[in-house]
Amino acid sequence: MSLAEAETIIEVPFFDLDPMNVVWHGNYIKYTEIARCALLDKIGYSYDEMRIDGVMYPIAKMEMKFIKSAVFGQKLCVKTIIEELEPGLNIRYIIKDAKTGETLFKAKTMQICVEFATGKSLYEAPEKFKKGIECLKKS
Amino acid sequence: MSLAEAETIIEVPFFDLDPMNVVWHGNYIKYTEIARCALLDKIGYSYDEMRIDGVMYPIAKMEMKFIKSAVFGQKLCVKTIIEELEPGLNIRYIIKDAKTGETLFKAKTMQICVEFATGKSLYEAPEKFKKGIECLKKS
Protein backbone atom coordinates (compact mmCIF):
# COMPACT_ATOMS: atom_id res chain seq x y z
CA MET A 1 0.00 0.00 0.00
CA SER A 2 1.17 3.52 -0.71
CA LEU A 3 0.16 6.47 1.48
CA ALA A 4 2.51 8.93 -0.21
CA GLU A 5 5.26 8.81 -2.81
CA ALA A 6 8.06 10.91 -4.23
CA GLU A 7 10.90 10.63 -6.73
CA THR A 8 14.28 12.26 -6.35
CA ILE A 9 17.15 12.46 -8.80
CA ILE A 10 20.66 12.03 -7.40
CA GLU A 11 23.91 12.16 -9.35
CA VAL A 12 26.65 9.88 -8.01
CA PRO A 13 29.60 11.99 -6.77
CA PHE A 14 33.22 10.84 -7.10
CA PHE A 15 33.82 10.63 -3.32
CA ASP A 16 31.12 7.93 -2.99
CA LEU A 17 33.13 5.45 -5.07
CA ASP A 18 35.32 2.67 -3.74
CA PRO A 19 38.37 0.94 -5.27
CA MET A 20 36.05 -1.25 -7.40
CA ASN A 21 35.03 1.99 -9.14
CA VAL A 22 31.44 1.64 -7.90
CA VAL A 23 29.48 3.26 -5.07
CA TRP A 24 30.60 1.88 -1.69
CA HIS A 25 27.61 -0.03 -0.28
CA GLY A 26 27.34 2.17 2.83
CA ASN A 27 26.76 5.27 0.72
CA TYR A 28 23.32 4.15 -0.50
CA ILE A 29 22.00 5.05 2.96
CA LYS A 30 22.80 8.66 2.15
CA TYR A 31 20.69 8.43 -0.99
CA THR A 32 17.76 7.01 0.98
CA GLU A 33 18.02 9.88 3.47
CA ILE A 34 18.12 12.56 0.76
CA ALA A 35 15.06 10.95 -0.87
CA ARG A 36 13.19 10.54 2.43
CA CYS A 37 13.79 14.21 3.25
CA ALA A 38 12.43 15.18 -0.19
CA LEU A 39 9.33 13.05 0.45
CA LEU A 40 8.79 14.63 3.88
CA ASP A 41 9.22 18.09 2.30
CA LYS A 42 6.56 17.26 -0.26
CA ILE A 43 4.21 16.23 2.57
CA GLY A 44 5.09 19.40 4.46
CA TYR A 45 6.32 17.52 7.51
CA SER A 46 10.09 17.75 7.58
CA TYR A 47 12.54 17.99 10.50
CA ASP A 48 11.52 21.54 11.41
CA GLU A 49 7.87 20.51 11.80
CA MET A 50 8.94 17.52 13.91
CA ARG A 51 10.94 19.82 16.17
CA ILE A 52 7.95 22.17 16.58
CA ASP A 53 5.78 19.14 17.47
CA GLY A 54 8.39 17.96 19.95
CA VAL A 55 8.92 14.62 18.24
CA MET A 56 11.62 12.82 16.31
CA TYR A 57 11.61 9.76 14.08
CA PRO A 58 14.77 7.70 14.67
CA ILE A 59 15.42 4.73 12.36
CA ALA A 60 14.73 1.50 14.25
CA LYS A 61 15.28 -1.01 11.45
CA MET A 62 16.64 -0.96 7.94
CA GLU A 63 16.91 -3.60 5.22
CA MET A 64 18.90 -3.17 2.02
CA LYS A 65 19.26 -5.21 -1.15
CA PHE A 66 22.15 -4.38 -3.47
CA ILE A 67 21.19 -5.48 -6.96
CA LYS A 68 23.54 -3.67 -9.34
CA SER A 69 26.34 -1.21 -8.58
CA ALA A 70 25.99 2.48 -9.36
CA VAL A 71 28.91 4.25 -11.03
CA PHE A 72 30.43 7.75 -11.17
CA GLY A 73 28.17 10.43 -12.61
CA GLN A 74 25.23 8.04 -12.99
CA LYS A 75 21.86 9.71 -12.51
CA LEU A 76 19.77 7.75 -10.05
CA CYS A 77 16.05 8.00 -9.51
CA VAL A 78 15.18 7.22 -5.91
CA LYS A 79 11.52 6.39 -5.44
CA THR A 80 10.21 6.56 -1.87
CA ILE A 81 6.88 5.13 -0.74
CA ILE A 82 5.29 5.49 2.69
CA GLU A 83 3.66 2.11 3.28
CA GLU A 84 2.57 2.59 6.86
CA LEU A 85 2.28 5.61 9.14
CA GLU A 86 1.06 4.04 12.38
CA PRO A 87 2.08 2.49 14.69
CA GLY A 88 5.48 2.89 12.97
CA LEU A 89 6.58 4.84 9.88
CA ASN A 90 7.50 2.32 7.18
CA ILE A 91 9.13 3.62 4.01
CA ARG A 92 10.23 1.66 0.95
CA TYR A 93 12.99 2.84 -1.42
CA ILE A 94 13.76 1.77 -4.96
CA ILE A 95 16.80 3.16 -6.76
CA LYS A 96 16.77 2.91 -10.54
CA ASP A 97 18.98 4.24 -13.27
CA ALA A 98 17.20 7.48 -14.22
CA LYS A 99 17.55 6.80 -17.95
CA THR A 100 17.19 3.05 -18.43
CA GLY A 101 14.93 2.36 -15.45
CA GLU A 102 17.10 -0.59 -14.41
CA THR A 103 16.72 -1.38 -10.69
CA LEU A 104 19.95 -1.08 -8.71
CA PHE A 105 18.93 -1.09 -5.06
CA LYS A 106 15.96 -1.60 -2.76
CA ALA A 107 15.49 -0.79 0.91
CA LYS A 108 12.98 -0.49 3.72
CA THR A 109 13.16 1.60 6.87
CA MET A 110 11.07 1.42 10.00
CA GLN A 111 10.97 4.55 12.13
CA ILE A 112 9.33 5.14 15.47
CA CYS A 113 7.82 8.44 16.55
CA VAL A 114 9.48 9.43 19.82
CA GLU A 115 8.50 12.30 22.13
CA PHE A 116 11.60 14.45 22.42
CA ALA A 117 11.07 15.54 26.05
CA THR A 118 10.38 12.10 27.53
CA GLY A 119 11.97 9.68 25.05
CA LYS A 120 8.64 7.81 25.03
CA SER A 121 7.54 5.99 21.86
CA LEU A 122 4.27 7.25 20.40
CA TYR A 123 2.22 4.91 18.29
CA GLU A 124 0.16 7.63 16.66
CA ALA A 125 1.57 10.04 14.10
CA PRO A 126 1.30 13.80 14.76
CA GLU A 127 -1.86 15.44 13.32
CA LYS A 128 0.09 17.69 10.94
CA PHE A 129 1.86 14.66 9.45
CA LYS A 130 -1.46 12.88 8.81
CA LYS A 131 -3.04 16.00 7.33
CA GLY A 132 -0.05 16.55 5.06
CA ILE A 133 -0.47 13.04 3.67
CA GLU A 134 -4.22 13.60 3.18
CA CYS A 135 -3.59 16.84 1.28
CA LEU A 136 -1.03 15.15 -0.96
CA LYS A 137 -3.50 12.35 -1.80
CA LYS A 138 -6.15 14.83 -2.93
CA SER A 139 -3.76 16.81 -5.09
CA MET B 1 26.13 -21.48 14.29
CA SER B 2 29.51 -19.81 14.44
CA LEU B 3 32.31 -20.71 12.03
CA ALA B 4 34.60 -17.89 13.15
CA GLU B 5 34.39 -14.89 15.45
CA ALA B 6 36.22 -11.71 16.30
CA GLU B 7 35.84 -8.65 18.50
CA THR B 8 36.97 -5.18 17.55
CA ILE B 9 37.03 -2.01 19.67
CA ILE B 10 36.01 1.23 17.95
CA GLU B 11 35.91 4.68 19.54
CA VAL B 12 33.16 6.95 18.20
CA PRO B 13 34.74 9.96 16.40
CA PHE B 14 33.17 13.43 16.47
CA PHE B 15 32.47 13.53 12.73
CA ASP B 16 30.14 10.52 12.99
CA LEU B 17 27.65 12.44 15.14
CA ASP B 18 24.47 14.11 13.92
CA PRO B 19 22.52 17.08 15.31
CA MET B 20 20.90 14.80 17.91
CA ASN B 21 24.41 14.40 19.37
CA VAL B 22 24.40 10.67 18.57
CA VAL B 23 25.97 8.60 15.79
CA TRP B 24 24.09 9.12 12.50
CA HIS B 25 22.47 5.78 11.64
CA GLY B 26 24.34 5.40 8.33
CA ASN B 27 27.70 5.45 10.10
CA TYR B 28 27.18 2.09 11.80
CA ILE B 29 27.88 0.46 8.42
CA LYS B 30 31.42 1.78 8.70
CA TYR B 31 31.79 0.05 12.06
CA THR B 32 30.57 -3.25 10.59
CA GLU B 33 33.10 -2.94 7.77
CA ILE B 34 36.01 -2.19 10.10
CA ALA B 35 35.01 -5.22 12.22
CA ARG B 36 34.49 -7.49 9.21
CA CYS B 37 37.96 -6.58 7.90
CA ALA B 38 39.44 -7.39 11.33
CA LEU B 39 37.69 -10.78 11.29
CA LEU B 40 38.97 -11.53 7.76
CA ASP B 41 42.47 -10.50 8.87
CA LYS B 42 42.28 -12.93 11.79
CA ILE B 43 41.28 -15.70 9.36
CA GLY B 44 44.09 -14.68 7.03
CA TYR B 45 41.75 -14.06 4.11
CA SER B 46 41.48 -10.31 3.62
CA TYR B 47 41.10 -8.21 0.44
CA ASP B 48 44.65 -8.92 -0.76
CA GLU B 49 44.06 -12.69 -0.65
CA MET B 50 40.75 -12.24 -2.49
CA ARG B 51 42.53 -10.27 -5.20
CA ILE B 52 45.17 -12.99 -5.57
CA ASP B 53 42.38 -15.59 -5.85
CA GLY B 54 40.60 -13.44 -8.45
CA VAL B 55 37.42 -13.12 -6.41
CA MET B 56 35.50 -10.43 -4.58
CA TYR B 57 32.72 -10.55 -2.01
CA PRO B 58 30.22 -7.75 -2.68
CA ILE B 59 27.45 -7.19 -0.12
CA ALA B 60 24.15 -8.47 -1.53
CA LYS B 61 21.88 -7.89 1.47
CA MET B 62 22.12 -6.13 4.80
CA GLU B 63 19.77 -5.85 7.75
CA MET B 64 20.27 -3.46 10.65
CA LYS B 65 18.57 -2.96 13.99
CA PHE B 66 19.23 0.25 15.87
CA ILE B 67 18.65 -0.40 19.55
CA LYS B 68 20.38 2.42 21.43
CA SER B 69 22.34 5.38 20.10
CA ALA B 70 26.10 5.56 20.49
CA VAL B 71 27.65 8.86 21.62
CA PHE B 72 30.91 10.80 21.17
CA GLY B 73 34.00 9.05 22.51
CA GLN B 74 32.08 5.92 23.48
CA LYS B 75 34.11 2.73 23.17
CA LEU B 76 32.17 0.16 21.18
CA CYS B 77 32.85 -3.56 21.01
CA VAL B 78 31.83 -4.93 17.62
CA LYS B 79 31.44 -8.70 17.67
CA THR B 80 31.41 -10.39 14.26
CA ILE B 81 30.32 -13.98 13.67
CA ILE B 82 30.53 -15.93 10.41
CA GLU B 83 27.36 -18.01 10.40
CA GLU B 84 27.61 -19.47 6.92
CA LEU B 85 30.38 -19.66 4.33
CA GLU B 86 28.65 -21.44 1.44
CA PRO B 87 26.76 -20.88 -0.76
CA GLY B 88 26.87 -17.28 0.54
CA LEU B 89 28.97 -15.60 3.26
CA ASN B 90 26.66 -14.66 6.12
CA ILE B 91 28.05 -12.53 8.91
CA ARG B 92 26.30 -11.30 12.05
CA TYR B 93 27.34 -8.16 13.95
CA ILE B 94 26.56 -7.09 17.50
CA ILE B 95 27.71 -3.72 18.78
CA LYS B 96 27.86 -3.32 22.54
CA ASP B 97 29.17 -0.66 24.85
CA ALA B 98 32.69 -1.92 25.59
CA LYS B 99 32.38 -1.19 29.33
CA THR B 100 28.79 -1.95 30.29
CA GLY B 101 28.08 -4.62 27.65
CA GLU B 102 24.79 -2.95 26.76
CA THR B 103 23.66 -3.87 23.23
CA LEU B 104 23.32 -0.88 20.89
CA PHE B 105 23.07 -2.33 17.40
CA LYS B 106 22.71 -5.58 15.50
CA ALA B 107 23.18 -6.39 11.83
CA LYS B 108 23.52 -9.18 9.28
CA THR B 109 25.22 -9.13 5.90
CA MET B 110 24.99 -11.59 3.06
CA GLN B 111 27.88 -11.57 0.59
CA ILE B 112 28.32 -13.52 -2.62
CA CYS B 113 31.66 -14.75 -3.90
CA VAL B 114 32.08 -13.38 -7.41
CA GLU B 115 34.77 -14.26 -9.93
CA PHE B 116 36.47 -10.99 -10.81
CA ALA B 117 37.23 -11.78 -14.47
CA THR B 118 33.79 -13.08 -15.44
CA GLY B 119 31.44 -11.50 -12.90
CA LYS B 120 30.04 -15.00 -12.29
CA SER B 121 28.74 -15.94 -8.83
CA LEU B 122 30.56 -18.83 -7.18
CA TYR B 123 28.75 -20.89 -4.61
CA GLU B 124 31.87 -22.39 -3.11
CA ALA B 125 34.32 -20.43 -1.01
CA PRO B 126 38.00 -20.32 -2.08
CA GLU B 127 40.19 -23.05 -0.50
CA LYS B 128 42.39 -20.58 1.38
CA PHE B 129 39.33 -19.03 2.99
CA LYS B 130 38.07 -22.42 4.19
CA LYS B 131 41.51 -23.44 5.45
CA GLY B 132 41.89 -20.14 7.31
CA ILE B 133 38.64 -20.81 9.15
CA GLU B 134 39.73 -24.37 9.97
CA CYS B 135 43.04 -23.14 11.39
CA LEU B 136 41.27 -20.56 13.53
CA LYS B 137 38.93 -23.22 14.96
CA LYS B 138 41.84 -25.39 16.07
CA SER B 139 43.70 -22.56 17.71
Next chain:
Amino acid sequence: MSLAEAETIIEVPFFDLDPMNVVWHGNYIKYTEIARCALLDKIGYSYDEMRIDGVMYPIAKMEMKFIKSAVFGQKLCVKTIIEELEPGLNIRYIIKDAKTGETLFKAKTMQICVEFATGKSLYEAPEKFKKGIECLKKS
Protein backbone atom coordinates in the same frame (compact mmCIF):
# COMPACT_ATOMS: atom_id res chain seq x y z
CA MET C 1 42.65 35.78 -13.55
CA SER C 2 39.89 33.48 -14.67
CA LEU C 3 40.38 30.89 -17.43
CA ALA C 4 37.04 29.19 -16.90
CA GLU C 5 34.19 29.40 -14.42
CA ALA C 6 31.10 27.52 -13.33
CA GLU C 7 28.39 27.71 -10.70
CA THR C 8 26.79 24.71 -9.03
CA ILE C 9 23.85 24.58 -6.64
CA ILE C 10 24.10 22.14 -3.72
CA GLU C 11 21.48 21.55 -1.05
CA VAL C 12 22.88 20.67 2.38
CA PRO C 13 21.86 17.10 3.34
CA PHE C 14 21.07 16.09 6.93
CA PHE C 15 24.00 13.66 7.20
CA ASP C 16 26.50 16.49 6.66
CA LEU C 17 25.53 18.20 9.92
CA ASP C 18 27.36 17.93 13.21
CA PRO C 19 26.13 18.28 16.81
CA MET C 20 26.29 22.09 16.48
CA ASN C 21 23.53 21.72 13.87
CA VAL C 22 25.80 23.08 11.13
CA VAL C 23 27.81 21.42 8.36
CA TRP C 24 30.87 19.64 9.78
CA HIS C 25 33.91 21.50 8.43
CA GLY C 26 35.31 18.45 6.62
CA ASN C 27 32.20 18.14 4.46
CA TYR C 28 32.88 21.36 2.52
CA ILE C 29 35.57 19.44 0.63
CA LYS C 30 32.78 17.31 -0.85
CA TYR C 31 31.06 20.45 -2.10
CA THR C 32 34.28 21.66 -3.74
CA GLU C 33 34.67 18.30 -5.49
CA ILE C 34 31.08 18.26 -6.78
CA ALA C 35 31.58 21.79 -8.10
CA ARG C 36 35.00 21.03 -9.63
CA CYS C 37 33.54 18.02 -11.44
CA ALA C 38 30.74 20.22 -12.79
CA LEU C 39 33.32 22.74 -14.03
CA LEU C 40 35.36 20.01 -15.71
CA ASP C 41 32.17 18.65 -17.31
CA LYS C 42 31.40 22.09 -18.69
CA ILE C 43 34.91 22.23 -20.18
CA GLY C 44 34.48 18.73 -21.56
CA TYR C 45 37.50 17.40 -19.71
CA SER C 46 36.27 15.23 -16.87
CA TYR C 47 37.70 12.02 -15.31
CA ASP C 48 36.88 9.88 -18.35
CA GLU C 49 38.87 12.18 -20.66
CA MET C 50 41.77 12.16 -18.17
CA ARG C 51 41.75 8.36 -18.17
CA ILE C 52 41.80 8.27 -21.98
CA ASP C 53 44.74 10.70 -21.97
CA GLY C 54 46.53 8.54 -19.40
CA VAL C 55 46.74 11.33 -16.82
CA MET C 56 45.32 12.15 -13.43
CA TYR C 57 45.14 15.34 -11.41
CA PRO C 58 45.71 14.58 -7.72
CA ILE C 59 45.23 17.42 -5.23
CA ALA C 60 48.63 18.59 -3.98
CA LYS C 61 47.56 21.50 -1.78
CA MET C 62 44.33 22.87 -0.43
CA GLU C 63 43.45 25.95 1.61
CA MET C 64 40.08 26.58 3.20
CA LYS C 65 38.50 29.52 4.98
CA PHE C 66 35.35 28.89 6.99
CA ILE C 67 33.43 32.16 7.18
CA LYS C 68 29.87 31.28 8.17
CA SER C 69 28.34 27.87 8.84
CA ALA C 70 25.89 26.31 6.41
CA VAL C 71 22.73 24.72 7.82
CA PHE C 72 20.31 21.88 6.93
CA GLY C 73 18.47 22.32 3.66
CA GLN C 74 20.33 25.52 2.78
CA LYS C 75 20.88 26.00 -0.94
CA LEU C 76 24.51 26.80 -1.62
CA CYS C 77 25.96 28.27 -4.77
CA VAL C 78 29.50 27.02 -5.31
CA LYS C 79 31.44 29.17 -7.75
CA THR C 80 34.58 27.60 -9.21
CA ILE C 81 37.26 29.53 -11.08
CA ILE C 82 40.30 28.09 -12.87
CA GLU C 83 43.03 30.62 -12.19
CA GLU C 84 45.95 28.76 -13.67
CA LEU C 85 46.28 25.71 -15.89
CA GLU C 86 50.06 25.35 -16.19
CA PRO C 87 52.38 24.34 -14.66
CA GLY C 88 49.74 23.36 -12.05
CA LEU C 89 45.94 23.49 -12.08
CA ASN C 90 44.83 26.14 -9.60
CA ILE C 91 41.13 26.41 -8.81
CA ARG C 92 39.38 28.86 -6.50
CA TYR C 93 36.03 28.12 -4.81
CA ILE C 94 33.53 30.49 -3.25
CA ILE C 95 30.46 29.13 -1.51
CA LYS C 96 27.59 31.57 -1.06
CA ASP C 97 24.03 31.25 0.13
CA ALA C 98 22.13 30.81 -3.15
CA LYS C 99 19.42 33.29 -2.14
CA THR C 100 21.11 36.01 -0.12
CA GLY C 101 24.55 35.82 -1.76
CA GLU C 102 26.23 35.84 1.65
CA THR C 103 29.72 34.28 1.49
CA LEU C 104 30.12 31.20 3.71
CA PHE C 105 33.34 29.57 2.59
CA LYS C 106 36.36 30.05 0.34
CA ALA C 107 38.99 27.60 -0.83
CA LYS C 108 41.85 27.04 -3.25
CA THR C 109 43.21 23.80 -4.64
CA MET C 110 46.44 23.12 -6.47
CA GLN C 111 46.52 20.00 -8.62
CA ILE C 112 49.38 18.48 -10.56
CA CYS C 113 48.98 16.65 -13.85
CA VAL C 114 50.53 13.21 -13.41
CA GLU C 115 51.17 10.61 -16.09
CA PHE C 116 49.32 7.49 -14.96
CA ALA C 117 51.79 4.93 -16.31
CA THR C 118 54.98 6.49 -14.95
CA GLY C 119 53.78 8.60 -12.02
CA LYS C 120 55.77 11.48 -13.52
CA SER C 121 54.57 15.08 -13.05
CA LEU C 122 53.74 16.89 -16.26
CA TYR C 123 53.94 20.66 -16.31
CA GLU C 124 51.86 21.06 -19.43
CA ALA C 125 48.13 20.42 -19.55
CA PRO C 126 46.77 17.89 -22.09
CA GLU C 127 45.72 19.41 -25.45
CA LYS C 128 42.05 18.47 -25.05
CA PHE C 129 41.92 20.27 -21.70
CA LYS C 130 43.39 23.46 -23.20
CA LYS C 131 41.07 23.30 -26.20
CA GLY C 132 38.04 22.77 -23.97
CA ILE C 133 38.90 25.94 -22.07
CA GLU C 134 39.39 27.87 -25.33
CA CYS C 135 35.99 26.71 -26.60
CA LEU C 136 34.30 27.75 -23.38
CA LYS C 137 35.85 31.23 -23.57
CA LYS C 138 34.48 31.81 -27.05
CA SER C 139 30.99 30.63 -26.17
Next chain:
Amino acid sequence: MSLAEAETIIEVPFFDLDPMNVVWHGNYIKYTEIARCALLDKIGYSYDEMRIDGVMYPIAKMEMKFIKSAVFGQKLCVKTIIEELEPGLNIRYIIKDAKTGETLFKAKTMQICVEFATGKSLYEAPEKFKKGIECLKKS
Protein backbone atom coordinates in the same frame (compact mmCIF):
# COMPACT_ATOMS: atom_id res chain seq x y z
CA MET D 1 57.15 26.50 18.88
CA SER D 2 55.38 23.61 20.55
CA LEU D 3 53.06 24.14 23.53
CA ALA D 4 51.78 20.57 23.57
CA GLU D 5 52.09 17.48 21.39
CA ALA D 6 50.53 14.09 20.86
CA GLU D 7 50.80 11.11 18.53
CA THR D 8 47.88 8.99 17.41
CA ILE D 9 47.88 5.79 15.38
CA ILE D 10 45.14 5.40 12.76
CA GLU D 11 44.61 2.42 10.47
CA VAL D 12 43.22 3.29 7.03
CA PRO D 13 39.73 1.73 6.63
CA PHE D 14 38.47 0.40 3.29
CA PHE D 15 35.65 2.96 2.98
CA ASP D 16 38.17 5.84 2.94
CA LEU D 17 39.63 4.69 -0.39
CA ASP D 18 38.76 6.08 -3.81
CA PRO D 19 38.93 4.46 -7.27
CA MET D 20 42.69 5.12 -7.40
CA ASN D 21 42.97 2.66 -4.50
CA VAL D 22 44.28 5.40 -2.20
CA VAL D 23 42.68 7.51 0.54
CA TRP D 24 40.36 10.15 -0.98
CA HIS D 25 41.93 13.53 -0.18
CA GLY D 26 38.92 14.76 1.82
CA ASN D 27 39.27 11.91 4.31
CA TYR D 28 42.54 13.19 5.76
CA ILE D 29 40.49 15.84 7.58
CA LYS D 30 38.93 13.02 9.58
CA TYR D 31 42.37 11.85 10.62
CA THR D 32 43.31 15.37 11.77
CA GLU D 33 40.13 15.56 13.84
CA ILE D 34 40.70 12.18 15.50
CA ALA D 35 44.26 13.25 16.32
CA ARG D 36 43.23 16.71 17.55
CA CYS D 37 40.64 15.13 19.87
CA ALA D 38 43.33 12.78 21.23
CA LEU D 39 45.61 15.77 21.88
CA LEU D 40 42.81 17.68 23.67
CA ASP D 41 42.06 14.55 25.75
CA LYS D 42 45.72 14.37 26.79
CA ILE D 43 45.54 18.02 27.87
CA GLY D 44 42.28 17.34 29.70
CA TYR D 45 40.38 19.94 27.72
CA SER D 46 38.10 18.14 25.30
CA TYR D 47 34.61 18.97 24.00
CA ASP D 48 32.93 18.27 27.36
CA GLU D 49 35.17 20.78 29.14
CA MET D 50 34.51 23.35 26.40
CA ARG D 51 30.77 22.86 26.87
CA ILE D 52 31.08 23.33 30.64
CA ASP D 53 33.08 26.53 30.01
CA GLY D 54 30.43 27.72 27.55
CA VAL D 55 32.87 27.97 24.64
CA MET D 56 33.49 26.25 21.34
CA TYR D 57 36.47 26.23 18.98
CA PRO D 58 35.25 26.26 15.36
CA ILE D 59 37.84 25.82 12.60
CA ALA D 60 38.40 29.18 10.87
CA LYS D 61 41.18 28.20 8.47
CA MET D 62 42.83 25.02 7.31
CA GLU D 63 45.76 24.29 5.01
CA MET D 64 46.66 20.84 3.72
CA LYS D 65 49.59 19.44 1.77
CA PHE D 66 49.19 16.00 0.20
CA ILE D 67 52.64 14.50 -0.19
CA LYS D 68 52.12 10.77 -0.68
CA SER D 69 48.91 8.76 -0.79
CA ALA D 70 47.95 6.44 2.06
CA VAL D 71 46.64 2.97 1.21
CA PHE D 72 44.28 0.36 2.67
CA GLY D 73 45.28 -1.01 6.05
CA GLN D 74 48.29 1.31 6.33
CA LYS D 75 49.08 2.35 9.89
CA LEU D 76 49.44 6.11 10.08
CA CYS D 77 51.04 8.10 12.86
CA VAL D 78 49.39 11.50 13.17
CA LYS D 79 51.50 13.96 15.13
CA THR D 80 49.70 17.04 16.43
CA ILE D 81 51.45 20.13 17.76
CA ILE D 82 49.82 23.17 19.39
CA GLU D 83 51.88 26.08 18.11
CA GLU D 84 49.80 28.93 19.50
CA LEU D 85 46.99 29.14 22.04
CA GLU D 86 46.18 32.86 21.99
CA PRO D 87 44.71 34.84 20.33
CA GLY D 88 43.82 31.82 18.15
CA LEU D 89 44.45 28.09 18.58
CA ASN D 90 46.95 27.00 15.92
CA ILE D 91 47.62 23.30 15.50
CA ARG D 92 50.01 21.60 13.10
CA TYR D 93 49.56 18.01 11.86
CA ILE D 94 52.06 15.64 10.31
CA ILE D 95 50.96 12.24 9.08
CA LYS D 96 53.70 9.64 8.64
CA ASP D 97 53.73 5.95 7.85
CA ALA D 98 53.88 4.44 11.35
CA LYS D 99 56.58 1.94 10.36
CA THR D 100 58.84 3.68 7.87
CA GLY D 101 58.36 7.24 9.14
CA GLU D 102 57.80 8.51 5.59
CA THR D 103 55.81 11.76 5.57
CA LEU D 104 52.50 11.54 3.71
CA PHE D 105 50.56 14.65 4.68
CA LYS D 106 50.88 17.95 6.52
CA ALA D 107 48.24 20.39 7.70
CA LYS D 108 47.56 23.42 9.86
CA THR D 109 44.33 24.53 11.47
CA MET D 110 43.42 27.86 13.03
CA GLN D 111 40.56 27.82 15.50
CA ILE D 112 38.89 30.69 17.31
CA CYS D 113 37.49 30.46 20.82
CA VAL D 114 33.85 31.53 20.64
CA GLU D 115 31.49 32.17 23.55
CA PHE D 116 28.56 29.82 23.00
CA ALA D 117 25.84 32.11 24.40
CA THR D 118 26.80 35.27 22.53
CA GLY D 119 28.73 34.01 19.49
CA LYS D 120 31.46 36.50 20.44
CA SER D 121 35.10 35.68 19.65
CA LEU D 122 37.35 35.47 22.70
CA TYR D 123 41.03 36.13 22.27
CA GLU D 124 42.06 34.49 25.52
CA ALA D 125 41.94 30.75 26.10
CA PRO D 126 39.90 29.42 29.06
CA GLU D 127 41.90 28.97 32.29
CA LYS D 128 41.43 25.18 32.40
CA PHE D 129 42.84 24.88 28.88
CA LYS D 130 45.97 26.88 29.82
CA LYS D 131 46.43 24.92 33.04
CA GLY D 132 46.07 21.61 31.20
CA ILE D 133 48.88 22.62 28.87
CA GLU D 134 51.07 23.72 31.82
CA CYS D 135 50.52 20.37 33.57
CA LEU D 136 51.43 18.45 30.43
CA LYS D 137 54.67 20.44 30.04
CA LYS D 138 55.80 19.58 33.58
CA SER D 139 55.02 15.88 33.22
